[in-house]
Amino acid sequence: MAIGAIASMVSVALAEIFGPDLGAPAGTLGHVTSVEIVIPRPDDWHVHLRDDEMLDAVVDHTARWFRHALVMPNLTPPVTSTAEAQAYRVRILDAASVGADTFVPQMTLYLTPTIDVDDLVAGWKDGVIGGVKFYPAGATTNSDAGGTNLLDFEATLATMVEFGIPLLVHAESTDPTLDIFDREAAFLEQQVGPLLAYMPELSVTVEHISTAAGIDLVNEFDQAYGSITPHHLSCDRSDILANGLRPELYCKPVINSAKNRRALVAAATSGNPKFFLGTDSAPHPLSQKEARVAKAGIFNAPYGLQVTAEVFYDCDALDQLAAFVSLNGAVRYGHEPSDDELRLVRNQSPVDDVVELITTAAGDQVRLFGVAEAGRWSVTAV
Ligand SMILES: [Zn+2]
Numbered sequence: 591m592a593i594g595a596i597a598s599m600v601s602v603a604l605a606e607i608f609g610p611d612l613g614a615p616a617g618t619l620g621h622v623t624s625v626e627i628v629i630p631r632p633d634d635w636h637v638h639l640r641d642d643e644m645l646d647a648v649v650d651h652t653a654r655w656f657r658h659a660l661v662m663p664n665l666t667p668p669v670t671s672t673a674e675a676q677a678y679r680v681r682i683l684d685a686a687s688v689g690a691d692t693f694v695p696q697m698t699l700y701l702t703p704t705i706d707v708d709d710l711v712a713g714w715k716d717g718v719i720g721g722v723k724f725y726p727a728g729a730t731t732n733s734d735a736g737g738t739n740l741l742d743f744e745a746t747l748a749t750m751v752e753f754g755i756p757l758l759v760h761a762e763s764t765d766p767t768l769d770i771f772d773r774e775a776a777f778l779e780q781q782v783g784p785l786l787a788y789m790p791e792l793s794v795t796v797e798h799i800s801t802a803a804g805i806d807l808v809n810e811f812d813q814a815y816g817s818i819t820p821h822h823l824s825c826d827r828s829d830i831l832a833n834g835l836r837p838e839l840y841c842k843p844v845i846n847s848a849k850n851r852r853a854l855v856a857a858a859t860s861g862n863p864k865f866f867l868g869t870d871s872a873p874h875p876l877s878q879k880e881a882r883v884a885k886a887g888i889f890n891a892p893y894g895l896q897v898t899a900e901v902f903y904d905c906d907a908l909d910q911l912a913a914f915v916s917l918n919g920a921v922r923y924g925h926e927p928s929d930d931e932l933r934l935v936r937n938q939s940p941v942d943d944v945v946e947l948i949t950t951a952a953g954d955q956v957r958l959f960g961v962a963e964a965g966r967w968s969v970t971a972v
């Protein structure tokens with residue numbers, strides 16, 4: 591089915607039920623008591639599912655609502671071969687107790703100097719591998735095996751061009767002399783831009799874009815795409831710092847300024863097919879997340895869809911939600927959008943008994959992001 595046909599099937603239904611001030615002009619936002627939207631089952635084009643007890647505790651939160659999940663390879667040790675990716679894929683599917691007919695993990699390999707290109711190509715052709723991930727060494731959780739310079743991997747990248755394998759980039763400079771809020775723009779300017787110019791056939795996703803610089807770079811190069819997270823769309827750095835320090839909002843790349851957030855929201859809600867949802871859901875035990883030195887990562891898989899819907903609702907762009915969460919990323923990664931559908935309903939009165947913490951079998955608690963939005967939105971399979 592053509593994308594346009596599917597997009598036109600997406601319906602936004604506004605049920606206007608008048609309250610006590612009956613008789614006020616129709617269309618006034620205060621009179622809209624429920625909003626309903628039906629979208630193709632979304633995909634999450636960037637997620638950390640971890641392993642062992644944490645995997646067991648978190649995987650259903652992704653499998654319940656998402657179809658494809660592009661699973662990050664930064665385990666310890668990192669996933670660097672098709673056999674390891676396939677074994678991890680089996681562990682993920684074994685751990686999931688929902689989504690048996692709908693959930694499709696897409697695996698990634700970690701770009702290291704030892705990656706075997708023949709193995710990569712075989713995994714790609716078999717449909718096990720959906721992309722190769724570059725981490726600047728030291729930039730984020732379990733990134734020590736990454737590189738310092740993208741062009742150090744030129745031979746592997748040339749093979750990826752030959753077979754059309756996507757490169758996924760964590761774009762963040764590790765230069766300690768740079769301000770943390772400037773590190774994405776610096777990495778894009780110093781490494782990603784030159785790489786895209788040097789290898790114009792290399793297909794690149796700039797992941798979890800956090801600044802206007804990322805949006806601009808993706809728009810500048812035909813072969814560049816960008817994923818955006820629910821937390822970068824809904825929060826800015828004042829949310830982390832202004833009213834008591836909130837470690838649950840600490841992630842990499844760090845949530846940036848309000849001006850940058852507005853650029854992300856504008857891109858996400860524009861319908862531009864280069865931008866799509868990647869939650870970057872990244873659970874950590876509370877003991878490491880709310881510690882003296884807090885780990886970077888936000889666990890948004892349970893409510894990321896609701897947070898994203900609320901952002902689109904706030905700027906009157908719900909008609910573009912399906913493009914961002916269900917269509918654009920599927921097209922970018924070579925898939926048809928899902929025939930399955932979800933119904934999202936915005937409740938007039940927020941539900942207040944939303945789960946805020948989950949506990950793994952190892953006894954670790956994990957805090958959920960987006961509790962307020964989860965109270966606002968109900969999600970059901972159609
Ligand atoms: Zn990530």
